[in-house]
Each structure stands twice: as structure tokens, then as C-alpha cells.
Amino acid sequence: MGIVQIIAVIAILLLLVKPLGTYLYYTFSNEPNRSDRIFGGIERGIYKLGGLKKLEGMSWKKYTISFLSTNIVLVAFGYLILRLQGGLPLNPNSMGGMDQSLSFNTVISFITNTNLQHYSGETGLSYFSQMAVITMLMFTSAASGLSVAVAFVRGVTGKKTLGNFFQDFVKSHTRIFLPLALLVALTLVALKVPQTLQPTLEVSTLEGQSQQIAVGPVASLESIKHLGTNGGGFTGANSSHPFENPSPLTNVIEILSMWMLPASLPYMYGLFAKNKRQGWGIFSAMMILFVLLLSLNFYAESKGNPAIHAMGIDASQGSMEGKEVRFGIAQSSLFTAVTTAATTGSVNNMHDTQTPLGQITPLALMMLNNVFGGKGVGLINMLMYAILAVFLCGLMVGRTPEFLGRKIEAREMKLIAIAILIHPLIILAPTAASFLTDLGQGSISNPGYHGLTQVLYEYASSAANNGSGFEGLADNNTFWNMTTGLVMLLGRYISMIAMLAVAGSLLRKQPVPETAGTFRTDNGLFTGILIGTVLIIGALTFLPVIVLGPIAEHLTLR
Amino acid sequence: MIPLKNIHEEIMEQKPVSKGSYLLSVVRLSAVLIILCGIIYPLASTALAQVLMPSQANGSLLKNKEGKVIGSELIGQNFSNPALFHGRVSSIEYKAEASGSNNYGPSNPDMLKRTSDFIAQWKIDNPEVPIHELPIDLVTNSGSGLDPHISPAAALVQIPRISGLTGVPSETLKELVKEHTEGRDLGLFGEKRVNILKLNMALMERSSK
Numbered sequence: 001m002g003i004v005q006i007i008a009v010i011a012i013l014l015l016l017v018k019p020l021g022t023y024l025y026y027t028f029s030n031e032p033n034r035s036d037r038i039f040g041g042i043e044r045g046i047y048k049l050g051g052l053k054k055l056e057g058m059s060w061k062k063y064t065i066s067f068l069s070t071n072i073v074l075v076a077f078g079y080l081i082l083r084l085q086g087g088l089p090l091n092p093n094s095m096g097g098m099d100q101s102l103s104f105n106t107v108i109s110f111i112t113n114t115n116l117q118h119y120s121g122e123t124g125l126s127y128f129s130q131m132a133v134i135t136m137l138m139f140t141s142a143a144s145g146l147s148v149a150v151a152f153v154r155g156v157t158g159k160k161t162l163g164n165f166f167q168d169f170v171k172s173h174t175r176i177f178l179p180l181a182l183l184v185a186l187t188l189v190a191l192k193v194p195q196t197l198q199p200t201l202e203v204s205t206l207e208g209q210s211q212q213i214a215v216g217p218v219a220s221l222e223s224i225k226h227l228g229t230n231g232g233g234f235t236g237a238n239s240s241h242p243f244e245n246p247s248p249l250t251n252v253i254e255i256l257s258m259w260m261l262p263a264s265l266p267y268m269y270g271l272f273a274k275n276k277r278q279g280w281g282i283f284s285a286m287m288i289l290f291v292l293l294l295s296l297n298f299y300a301e302s303k304g305n306p307a308i309h310a311m312g313i314d315a316s317q318g319s320m321e322g323k324e325v326r327f328g329i330a331q332s333s334l335f336t337a338v339t340t341a342a343t344t345g346s347v348n349n350m351h352d353t354q355t356p357l358g359q360i361t362p363l364a365l366m367m368l369n370n371v372f373g374g375k376g377v378g379l380i381n382m383l384m385y386a387i388l389a390v391f392l393c394g395l396m397v398g399r400t401p402e403f404l405g406r407k408i409e410a411r412e413m414k415l416i417a418i419a420i421l422i423h424p425l426i427i428l429a430p431t432a433a434s435f436l437t438d439l440g441q442g443s444i445s446n447p448g449y450h451g452l453t454q455v456l457y458e459y460a461s462s463a464a465n466n467g468s469g470f471e472g473l474a475d476n477n478t479f480w481n482m483t484t485g486l487v488m489l490l491g492r493y494i495s496m497i498a499m500l501a502v503a504g505s506l507l508r509k510q511p512v513p514e515t516a517g518t519f520r521t522d523n524g525l526f527t528g529i530l531i532g533t534v535l536i537i538g539a540l541t542f543l544p545v546i547v548l549g550p551i552a553e554h555l556t557l558r
Numbered sequence: 559m560i561p562l563k564n565i566h567e568e569i570m571e572q573k574p575v576s577k578g579s580y581l582l583s584v585v586r587l588s589a590v591l592i593i594l595c596g597i598i599y600p601l602a603s604t605a606l607a608q609v610l611m612p613s614q615a616n617g618s619l620l621k622n623k624e625g626k627v628i629g630s631e632l633i634g635q636n637f638s639n640p641a642l643f644h645g646r647v648s649s650i651e652y653k654a655e656a657s658g659s660n661n662y663g664p665s666n667p668d669m670l671k672r673t674s675d676f677i678a679q680w681k682i683d684n685p686e687v688p689i690h691e692l693p694i695d696l697v698t699n700s701g702s703g704l705d706p707h708i709s710p711a712a713a714l715v716q717i718p719r720i721s722g723l724t725g726v727p728s729e730t731l732k733e734l735v736k737e738h739t740e741g742r743d744l745g746l747f748g749e750k751r752v753n754i755l756k757l758n759m760a761l762m763e764r765s766s767k
Contacts, residue, residue: 005747046594050587051579069581073588122656136596140588166587173591178599185603186610192632195607195615200655203619203627205635206758207642212655213633215617220603224595237657240701242632243617248748304694305664311677313692317709321669321698322659325646325707328749350701352661450663472661557665 002298002330009252009334016260017283021267027175028150028168029272039174046170057161060504063151064497066165067144071111074140078107078133082125091126092199098124105481110137112492113145113374115225115232115345115467116458116484118476122214122235127197134232135221139181142228142375143172148496149265149376155503156383157272157404158511162503176261177227184223184257191253192246195219218243226257229374231345231467239335239348240324251331251348258344262372265379273404277522282382285530286341289371294337297354297361301329305355306558322353333358340365343374345467352446352454352470356554359453360546366464367542368534369423374465377492380499382530384416386521387502389533393519402518405511415502419495424541426463426487431456431545439479445472449556453549458484463491620755628759630654634706635755640683641723642761643708643716645754646695647676650703659699673697686718707751710739724765734760 026033047055058066081088082103086096098106102118109116110133121130147168154162189195194215201213218234222244225231231238239245245254266286270279302318309315318329327335332349339346340362351362365371370381387403391413394401401408434440434455444451454470461468462484469475475484520526607615617630629635634645636652645652649660662669676697681689696712713735721728738757742748 001742008746046587046590049590051583052587066584069584070588073585074592077588077592120656120658131600132592132596135600136592139595139599140591166583170587170591173595178595181599182603186606189603189607189611189615192614192618194617195604196617197604198616201617201619201627201630203629206628206755206762207635207637207639209636211629211633211635211652213617213630214655214657217600217604219607219615220600235657235702237659237702237704241657242634242702242704242706243630246618246632247743249743252743252747307664307670308673308694308697311674312689313677313694313697314690314711315694317694319664320694321662321664322701323698324700324702324705325695325709325751326705326748331748348701350659350661352663353659353699353701355664445661446663446666448665450665454663470661470663471658472663553663553665 002302002328005330006294006298006334009255012256013259013263016256017264017267020260020264021271021279024176024261024264024268025271027171028163028268030163030167035175039171043170043174046174047166050166052166055164055167058164060155060162060500060507063162063165064500067148068493070140070165070169071144074137075107075111078110078137079103081133082106082129085126085129088126088128090128090131090197092197093126095124095126095129101478101481102476105485107133107137108485108488109467110134110230110232111141112465112488113141113228113230113343113377114462114465114488114492115230116462116469116488117232117467118481120236121233122200127216130221130234131217135224138221138224138228138230138232139173139177142177142224142230143169145375145377146172146176146261147376148500149379152380152383152499152503153269153272155500155507157269157274158406158507159272162500162507177224180227181220181224184227184253185219187253188219188222188250191250193219193222193250194243215243222254223257225346226254226344227261229258229262229342229344231339233346239346240350245348248326248331251327251335254346255335255338258342258346259338259372261375262342262378265376266382269379269383275522278404281522281527281530282379282386285527285534286371286378286382288531289368289534290337290341293361293364293371294334297337297358298329298333300355300357301333303355310558319353319355319358322350324349336362337365339468340466341371341373343369343378343464343466345461347468350471351457351468352472356450356550356557359457359550362468363453363457363460363546363550364538364542366460366466367424367427368538369464370534377465377496381495384419384499385534385537386530387412388416388420389526389530390519390521392533393529397519399517399519402512403521405514406506406509407512411505412502415498419498420537422490422494423463426490427456427459428541428545430459430483430487434479434483437479439477443474443477443480445474449549449553453553456545456549459487462487465492620759622759629755631753631756632706634704637754637758641720642758643713643720643754644696645708646705647672647697647699648703648705649699652704654704657702657704659701659703662699684715684719686722687715691715706753706755708754710735710750710752713752713757720761726761726765730764731761734764
């Protein structure tokens with residue numbers, strides 16, 4: 001039954017890819033279309049209020065500066081609100097202001113679409129902060145990522161310009177995130193997710209004890225949390241909390257919400273490239289890698305923990321520590337794989353408690369960082385690997401590599417090498433560094449090899465802008481707030497800027513005509529080479545540390 | 559309505575922008591989106607939810623016969639009375655002002671000790687049930703620490719104890735568990751489960767008759 005559930009969800013996803021990808025294409029191709037009639041007026045109003053008179057195409061530098069400066073303004077606003085929340089309205093539970101290092105970490109975490117949370121929502125944020133900072137940054141960071149991805153696609157596919165950041169940014173909100181978020185939020189309320197401004201409730205339980213129940217505007221945050229592949233929960237327990245994710249049905253809705261946009265982007269890319277097979281090739285590579293890693297997690301979690309089996313109980317349900325009964329293994333395992341593939345980082349089961357082999361799945365998906373990936377970033381990363389694959393093949397046959405009719409030369413390869421190398425560097429270097437300090441070591445809550453995985457996971461999650469955690473790690477202190485804050489910033493912006501530069505440089509090149517000798521990038525062979533490239537680079541950089549962490553724990557667990 | 563094809567053309571006709579007004583635009587646009595996404599959207603969602611679906615929007619609260627709220631059907635409660643059905647292990651004892659668990663790794667000695675201690679205590683409290691029938695969900699901590707459900711098997715193994723203490727016949731209790739077993743969603747998604755709070759409410763109602 002577990003496998004049938006998983007196949008059913010994947011089937012629904014496949015049905016959504018084409019219509020959604022087409023819609024994304026029409027949104028961002030800026031050709032007049034029917035949706036202008038609904039949204040055009042609102043957008044005009046927003047441009048006017050924003051004082052935007054010209055919406056002309058931008059150079060890659062202008063696009064990058066617009067993207068960065070908007071992000072800086074939003075983050076500064078968020079920081080102020082978090083520090084001052086104690087004196088602001090909508091604070092029925094009387095939260096005080098957040099301290100400096102935690103506020104720094106929190107705003108960075110949300111603007112970079114990471115949503116690593118070193119605070120706990122119920123006890124650290126006012127309702128106003130949950131709305132005006134957390135929910136707001138969930139929208140704007142997702143829209144930023146999507147805009148950059150669209151600009152990159154325009155560059156790679158040889159459109160006239162990369163487009164206008166402000167226009168892409170506004171349209172991402174008005175045509176995609178806001179309407180979808182409202183729809184999903186109300187659906188979730190119908191399925192019992194709370195949406196209220198009342199303070200924490202106090203009830204007398206069936207046995208006559210007192211129980212306080214935290215509530216709040218959960219549904220409106222929950223919907224954009226997944227649609228924007230953000231992942232930061234309203235509550236500390238994130239989507240395992242029955243208020244955030246009350247039933248298997250809401251679980252499926254949340255899975256599809258975070259998965260459908262990243263999965264539709266390759267199709268949109270195919271339409272921009274005027275060759276749908278290019279899009280399907282990228283999509284297939286992502287899906288194959290995804291299914292491989294999902295299978296590992298599902299297998300390991302179904303099999304369970306041998307140390308508990310040895311106690312003689314009925315362990316046929318699998319590894320249930322840290323999981324919810326309503327989800328069981330199938331819905332937990334699928335959630336884990338999707339949330340780390342799409343770099344959402346919400347969790348409906350605790351990744352810290354998974355079996356050692358099961359832990360490899362979320363780790364590997366964050367280390368690869370290109371299997372669907374977060375809003376936009378995953379597609380950029382996969383296209384980056386596609387260019388690398390073309391380059392490697394070019395080296396083998398001794399021809400200047402081409403991608404979509406444009407020559408790939410030294411400048412592009414240098415930028416791509418930077419983007420590919422920065423990711424392992426900002427995971428492995430701080431992991432090693434934190435083991436050299438008492439501050440880093442002191443936060444580990446699980447002894448043995450698992451402790452290594454806890455630290456590794458924290459930095460992998462920060463670098464991939466995922467945001468899930470091995471939450472046992474005592475991470476709310478200056479050391480972790482600062483180091484993960486920096487890793488999140490580098491992980492987000494370096495590769496984005498490098499890739500915008502690649503897009504800008506490709507745009508300036510003369511297209512070369514396709515000949516019989518051109519290496520095709522729209523067939524099964526190329527998909528296979530792409531998967532191979534991703535796996536070889538991933539294994540070369542990360543296999544040693546995976547062996548030291550999860551595999552060592554697996555071999556010693558009995 | 560103005561034909562929308564003209565939007566872009568109309569905007570293009572203006573003169574070039576200076577650096578100062580460009581930066582001002584960034585701030586103004588950010589402010590508009592902060593208000594739209596951070597204030598209007600959540601408040602509009604709240605208003606719609608409160609008007610259309612007030613019961614769900616306020617936490618799906620359960621009331622007893624006297625009309626007093628005794629909890630939420632979605633949030634588990636701590637049951638210590640051996641004559642009631644017990645839920646899963648919760649390191650936070652179902653205190654729902656916060657949520658979460660210890661996040662014990664699979665090799666964590668504290669977790670293994672907690673589990674073996676639980677099993678030893680279970681053997682004493684439930685001498686009638688062989689240990690290999692004890693389902694794993696009952697001995698493990700849920701992720702949220704607030705799991706309102708147990709598996710049907712985990713409810714059934716508690717029947718001999720509850721029947722012995724309350725005098726309610728096993729068959730009646732089995733019927734009760736069966737009535738409160740929820741199927742998979744749409745017959746496909748998730749697992750079969752029993753809501754402990756609702757089950758215990760029904761049990762107490764029966765015992766008080």
C-alpha cells in the first residue's frame with residue numbers, strides 16, 4: 001500500500017507539470033495573454049505605487065543589482081520588526097524582542113529561502129512577526145528565486161534580454177504565489193488547519209489536567225511555506241504538528257504544493273528553448289535521481305532500527321521514532337525526499353531520528369542541490385550541470401562544446417566551476433571547523449557517528465538553502481547563528497550571481513548553426529550523461545563524509 | 559477596461575530614470591509587497607477562514623456534554639489513568655504551548671534505554687499481552703510530541719488491561735475501537751489510525767452510564 005500511495009502522488013505531479021509549466025511560460029514570456037485581463041490592472045497599480053515608470057530589459061549586472069537591493073531592503077525591514085516585536089501590535093502572547101544574533105540568523109534564513117529556524121515559533125514570535133516578517137519573506141524570497149531562474153533561462157535560450165527584475169518579481173507575486181497561496185490556505189483551513197488571531201488557548205483535559213494549546217494564523221503561512229519552497233514552520237515541530245498538517249490528505253497537498261512549481265520549471269524551460277524535449281530531458285534526469293534516493297529512504301525506514309527490533313516488540317510498522325501515526329512510513333518518506341529535493345526544508349517527521357541509511361537521502365539531495373531544487377535555483381543548478389556535461393563531452397571528442405547553439409568557452413566554465421565548488425566548500429569546511437572548536441562540539445546531542453551527521457546536516461541544509469535540521473542540535477547560540485547565517489548567504493547569492501553572469505555572457509554570443517557534428521542535448525543519451533555527471537561530481541566531493549557519518553553509524557548499529 | 563497590450567508600450571515612453579529615483583523605487587516596491595504579502599494576505603485569509611469555516615479555523619475544539627472545551631481533536635493529551643487508552647511516548651508530555659521531541663538518533667543510548675524501560679514497565683502493567691504483540695508506535699516518541707493517534711493494533715493490545723480494570727467486556731471495547739478507527743484518506747493515503755481523545759471520551763461516557 002505504501003508504494004501505491006507514492007506512485008499516486010507522483011502521478012498527480014506528472015499531470016500538473018504541463019499545464020503549470022505552460023502557465024509559467026505565458027507569465028514570464030511577457031507576450032499578451034488572457035491572464036493579463038485578470039492581473040494586468042493589479043500589476044499596473046503596483047508598478048505605479050512602486051514608482052516604476054520603465055520596465056525595459058536589464059543587463060545581467062542591472063538585474064543582479066535590482067535583485068540584491070530589493071532583498072537588502074526586505075531583510076532590513078524584517079530585522080527591525082523582529083527586534084521591536086515586543087512593542088508592536090498583534091502580540092497577544094506578549095513575546096519580547098528577539099536577540100541580535102538570532103534575529104540576524106532568522107532574517108538571513110528567510111530571505112535566502114532557507115528557513116533554518118533556531119527559534120521556536122510558538123514561543124519566539126508575535127503573530128505580527130509571523131505575518132509581516134516570516135510570511136512576507138516567504139513570498140518575496142520565493143519570487144526572487146523564481147525571477148532569477150527565469151532571467152537565467154532567458155539568457156541560456158538566447159532571448160533579447162534577461163528581462164526586467166521588477167516586472168518578473170511583481171508578476172511572480174500577483175500571478176503565481178498570491179493566488180495559489182490563498183487557494184491552498186483556504187483548502188487547508190477546510191481540512192482543519194487553524195487560522196485565527198486568538199492567543200494560546202487554555203483547556204482542562206479529559207483527565208482534568210490543564211493543557212495550553214498554541215494556535216494562530218497557521219494556514220496562511222503553511223500554504224506559502226510550501227508553495228515558495230520555504231519550509232519554516234509556524235510551530236517548532238513544523239509539518240509534523242497536527243495543526244500544520246492534520247491528515248494524510250493535507251500531507252499530500254503540502255507535498256504537491258512544494259513540488260509542482262520546481263517540477264514545472266523544466267517544462268517552462270523547454271518552451272523558452274522552443275524545444276520541449278530539452279525540458280523533458282532535464283525533468284527526467286531530476287525524476288530518476290529523485291526516485292533512486294526516495295527508494296533508499298523508503299526501504300531503510302520500512303526496515304526500521306535493528307537496535308529496537310532486538311527488544312522483541314512488533315516493529316512491522318518500520319522506524320516510528322520521530323514519526324506520526326497518521327503518516328506512517330510512506331507519507332513520511334515521500335515528504336522527506338520531496339522537502340529536501342525541492343529544498344523546502346519543512347519536515348513531517350524528524351530527520352534526526354531516521355535510520356542511518358535513511359538519513360543519506362535527505363543529505364544527498366541537499367548535497368546535489370539540483371534534483372528539482374528550490375524556487376528556480378534547482379533548475380539553474382541542473383542547467384549548470386548540463387553545461388558541464390556538454391563541456392566534458394566536448395573535451396572527450398575534442399570539439400568546442402555548444403549548448404543550445406551557443407559556444408561554451410573559458411569565461412562560462414570558470415563561473416560554473418566557482419558555482420559548483422562553492423557548495424561543497426561551504427558545507428565541508430565549516431563542518432570540519434566546528435569539530436575543532438568547543439562551541440561547535442558542545443551542541444551535539446547524539447553521541448558517536450550520528451553527531452558528525454548532525455553537524456554535517458546543519459551546514460548542508462544551510463548551504464542548499466533547505467532549512468530542515470537534525471533538530472537535536474542545540475543551535476541557538478552565537479556560534480551557530482553566525483556560521484550558518486554566513487553559509488546561507490554564500491550558498492544563495494554566489495551561485496545566483498555567477499549564473500546570472502553566465503546568462504549575460506551567453507546572451508552576447510553569436511548563435512552557431514546546428515550541424516551533424518553538434519552534440520544533441522535533447523535525447524536520452526544526454527539525460528544519461530547528465531545523471532552521470534551529477535552523480536560523479538556529488539560522489540567525489542561527498543562520499544567520504546557520508547561514510548564517516550551515516551554509513552559508519554549503520555555498520556555499528558545492531 | 560484598457561487593452562492590456564498597451565501597458566508595456568505606455569511605460570516605455572517615459573524618460574530615463576536617475577540613480578536616486580531608482581533606489582526610491584526599490585524601497586517603494588518593497589513596501590508595497592510587504593503590505594500585500596505580510597499584512598493584507600494573512601488578514602484576508604483570516605477573515606475568510608473565520609467567516610466560512612470558524613470551527614476549523616479556531617482549532618477544531620472538542621466539547622464535553624456540559625459544553626466545556628476539553629481540548630482539540632487534533633492535539634493528543636497525556637493519559638496516565640491505566641483504565642483509559644494511552645497514547646504515544648511524548649517527551650513534552652503533550653504540553654501543546656510548544657511542540658517537538660528529543661530528536662534521538664537511532665543509535666542514541668538514551669533513546670534505547672527509554673525504550674527498554676518502557677517495555678519493562680509495559681510488561682508489568684499488561685501481563686496478559688505477549689511482548690511481541692506490542693506495536694512500535696506505542697513505544698516511540700512522535701515527531702510533534704502531540705500525535706493524537708495510535709495504530710488500531712496499539713489500541714487493541716491495551717484492551718485486556720482496560721477491561722480488567724473497568725469491567726467493560728473485551729468485546730465491547732473491541733467494538734469501540736473499531737468504531738473509532740479512521741481509514742486511510744480517500745481510501746489510499748496515510749495509515750489507519752485511532753484518535754485517542756475521542757476514543758477515551760466514548761469510553762468514559764460508556765463507563766459513566
